[in-house]
Amino acid sequence: MSSPIPKSVIDELRTLVPDLAIVTPNSPDYEASIDRWFFLSVKRAGAVVFPITAAQVSLILQFTRKNSIPIATKGGGHGIRGESSTEGGIVIDLSKMKGVRVEGSKIITRGGAIWCEVYDEAEKFGLAAVGGICPDVGVGGFLLHGGYGFLTSEHGLGMDNMLEVEVVLADGSIVRASDHENQDLFWAMKGAGGCFGIVTEFVLKGHQQKNEVWTGKMIFPRTALRAVTEMGNRVLESQNKGHSVLGHFWVYSPEGMMIEATPFYNGPEDEAKKFFAPLLELNPVVNKAKMVPFSQSGASATAPGKWRKLSGARSMITPMNADFLEERMDEFEEFLNTVPDAREQSVVGFEIIGTRAIVSVKQNETAFANRGKHSTVRIIPVYSKEENDEVCKEWCLEMERKFQKDFEQRQKDPLLDEVTRSSTGLYLNYDGFGLSPNKIFGCNYERLVELKKKYDPRNVFKNCVDLL
Ligand SMILES: Cc1cc2nc3c(=O)[nH]c(=O)nc-3n(C[C@H](O)[C@H](O)[C@H](O)COP(=O)(O)OP(=O)(O)OC[C@H]3O[C@@H](n4cnc5c(N)ncnc54)[C@H](O)[C@@H]3O)c2cc1C
Structure with missing residues (x-):
């Protein structure tokens, strides 16, 4: 089966990002690469790419923008609205962007981790995070759109425990957002994050968890x-x-x-x-x-x-x-x-x-x-x-x-x-x-639309939620 994206365009991407793993419809692992937890979320992408660094994500976004190719971001693949899949476009699959580390009371996880990886690493330091009740859920979709976990009754939603994020914006720029830097972007990332960029690193509050x-x-x-x-x-x-x-x-x-x-x-x-x-x-x-x-x-x-x-x-x-x-x-x-x-x-x-x-x-x-x-x-x-x-x-x-x-x-x-x-x-x-x-964003909808015009005026991340 051929891809709706011409081979010459895929070859250009290979040259631009030499170490990037790319799966196309005729690759043996294509069906696995478009599989999702919800059957309605399975869509036939033109290609699936597996970046490892923020710099690679940045190059991919600049490339898809130049070639007007629609994209979808995939974290743990548990999304139920088909938001991490695309019919004919490019899926930016973060599942190879792994790694969790603990620094003091902070838990720092890369954009493609899933919750069990975070829990296992944090536990070595007597810490826990507000994460998914189902351990296979991706940190990305969970944290950027809310996040109800076992520790929510003590420490709030998953996103309330985000201290800082590294985000690749629609134009390819790599920025950080927190209460001290790009505050308006950070506000939007807490609830509508997938519509504003691709998060390559989350810095989370860790909580003392020595007891069973x-x-x-x-x-x-x-x-x-x-x-x-x-x-x-x-x-x-x-x-x-x-x-x-x-x-x-x-x-x-x-x-x-x-x-x-x-x-x-x-x-x-x-x-x-x-x-x-x-x-x-x-x-x-x-x-x-x-x-x-x-x-x-x-x-x-x-x-x-x-x-x-x-x-x-x-x-x-x-x-x-x-x-x-x-x-x-x-x-x-x-x-x-x-x-x-x-x-x-x-x-x-x-x-x-x-x-x-x-x-x-x-x-x-x-x-x-x-x-x-x-x-x-x-x-x-x-x-x-x-x-x-x-x-x-x-x-x-x-x-x-x-x-x-x-x-x-x-x-x-x-x-x-x-x-x-x-x-x-x-x-x-x-x-x-x-x-x-x-309906979803209620009293925060209008402010979100204004911020969307500032950070993603071309609506590159519309696959998550179409805000414009
Ligand atoms: C079995 C199951 C159990 C669940 N349990 C819980 C639970 O306990 N609590 C709860 O609150 N929710 C739960 N959910 C819902 C879950 O939080 C959402 O489906 C979430 O979006 C899944 O995230 P994901 O990264 O796995 O999904 P994906 O399908 O990969 O991504 C979903 C969306 O998040 C965006 N996204 C993912 N990663 C990134 C990133 N790094 N940067 C930017 N955007 C990103 C994608 O663009 C996409 O729009 C559960 C869902 C399932 C299917």
Whole structure:
């Protein structure tokens, strides 16, 4: 198969950047190079290039600009909007740009690292970072568009812990951005980073993490939904130094719907068991919670390649209403009975993280506009047959609409705090259906557009989000 990019143009790139690995459609590793976690994110690139240095990224960007070739930036490849893929253009794949080092309390990672690499290195120094719960996620997409992790309840979003970044801008210039240098760019990088440049180095706050953490999967019958929801509300509102997280997923079983919950507590086991006592008293069918090193606390979510996955997401303002959730669970079960192909792997999930540190930052202090006292709801139909694409999409969108309606109604509460009232309730990193940028960036949208005109007037990074 030939590339839509003429061979002469690829040869010119080879000459310009001699050591650059380039994969084209007739290379044996082409299919692997365009593979992505979400099947809808797979697109047939004209070429995939693997820079190692910022200088190489700079040359590539100058070259694609001169030749008017569209680009996509790829970090860990977990993006669900197809934003790290391009139909016919060049993917700038950072997966060979590896390396994590620790300097004092700072963790410095190169642009293509994934979270498990950061955790492993940081742990040698008794440190941890606010990173992905799933250890295979790329640091890039996670940090630049938010970042909800196990340590978020203590230390805020991943991006709140960025101290400095090295960025290659659309014109090829290599700059640094922080609270002291290019402050406006740094503001934009915290929430809309992928639209402003390619980050080749992140400097992150490391946090003391000498103790083990208490976590592990528990399984409950659906009758526990009310109690699990109440526990979730306690977690969301917890002020106990923010040490708590509770993820839970609704899953199918032939005996009826089940709830898979994963509590997380960053502290001694007795304290953890006291805090999560309402869960333990429910006598979970399975209970694997125990003390583990922080680097072992997450779990990969790699459904085998045959699965087609969609991703819907919304937010639920605290306190979450158990009656409302009972109805949604009934509908989920009904959907799985109508589409048995989706039974094995589909989930409706709740990422419930203490919000104390998130809402301690104002909504316009960073480009991210989804701060609030709410949990994230994920609606993920997973199925195998193409013929079910439409029915799964329709169900997913319908669930989104119901959660959205609840969110908007709750936002009208005059007693709601300022930050939650101004929240979009939408998380770019979980948006599977291409929401418009003004919806995603809410009160920060206009400032972002102005900065985009300054830093990327030709909209080179429109693949991430088209801001212009
Ligand atoms: C299984 C799974 C688990 C997840 N778990 C979590 C979680 O615990 N918490 C959470 O908040 N999110 C989570 N996410 C969402 C995840 O944070 C986003 O999908 C994120 O964008 C993935 O980043 P990536 O680098 O792996 O993706 P990619 O697809 O490689 O990139 C996504 C976007 O980020 C940009 N980008 C990536 N790296 C760079 C860089 N160095 N410089 C500039 N732009 C860059 C790309 O341009 C692209 O627009 C999860 C997603 C999946 C699929």
